[in-house]
Amino acid sequence: MFTSRVDAGKKLGEELKLQNIRADLVLGIPRGGVVVAYEIARELKCVLDVLVVKKLGSPSNPELAIGALTFDDVTYIDENLSRGVGADADYIRGEIVRRHHELVKRNQLLRHSPLPPDVGHKSVILVDDGVATGATVLAALMWLVQKKTRTTILALPVAAVDTAYELCKRVATCVILEKPNTLNSVGSFYKEFEQVEEEEVKMLLERYHK
Template identity: 40%
Template sequence: MFSDRKEAGEILAEKLEKLRLENPVVLAIPRGGVVVGYEVARKLKAPLDVIVPRKLGAPGNPELAIGAVAEDGTIILDSSLIDYLEVDEGYIKKEKERQVKEIKRRLNVYRGRFSRLEIERRDVVIVDDGIATGATIRAAIASVRKRKPASLTLAVPVAPPSTIEKLREEVDRIVCVSTPEPFFAIGQFYTDFRQTTDEEVIRLLEKNRREVAKT
């Protein structure tokens, strides 16, 4: 059990520091993942940026994910669920466009006048405050792979063992503090799991930029 995301980030950062990554970059998934990612970036003395995958909701049931998409349009689909629900290509295309538009809106809010960080040939660490099914983070991983990092590490405080095993082949390494069972929701492993605000995300990104500029 973690007291809050800050503590989870500090513990995760201790584990990541032992990897001695060269020229690392931290990409955090908003909103809660940025609180964790900031602590990781601070420990690694690394720049921090955001990556925003979004799930593709099923027709009539937006909470049910039939896939996920990243900012560059990289898409991961659950083919078996799509076939079962008989979702047509037209719906998927429209839902993808809608979610990419929302991703770009959010990135504009978070980054402001700053461009995304260049990650080619750098050791990239994708951070979130936890993973449940891994559906959306797979789109983030696939998108980052296209940008040709030197290595790709997935780092989270908590996730179920089955999800970790599914994701192992998609990254170079996974660092996860706790893999408890049974696993019902990420929030059950935090004492304080209050929602992170956009303002907090922006503040931490700006704070990281100032800290990196001093090094």
């Protein structure tokens, strides 16, 4: 259990330091992941940036992720789940188009640049505030592979044990502090888990880069 995202970030930073893990860049997934990433970057004294990713919702339940999309259209789709909820190819294409403009706008707002984070041939720590289905992190990991990072480290406060296993197979190093057998809600592992607004993310990034 974590008091807050700040607490989770500090604990992850301490664990990464204890394991002597170093990186060129800490990459947070907005919005909540950036709060965690901020504390890790402070602890490890490295560059902080964000990777804008958003889940793709199912036809009947927008909160159920059938996949995820990065701001520059790297896409992960859970084929089995998509079939199970009746999300055909036309629906998925439409969902990608709907999310694309929102993601491009958010990337410009948070990063003040249409360009992607510079991760090529660098050691990168990818951070979120927790993982339920894993769709968002899987899309982010696909993006990092395409950008040819030197090393990818995944750092998470919490992920269900089966999901953690699948994610950790895809990276060089994996640090996950809590791995419950089941995880219905990431927020259940936090005492405080209020929604993080984009203005707070902007403020953290601006404060870090002063």
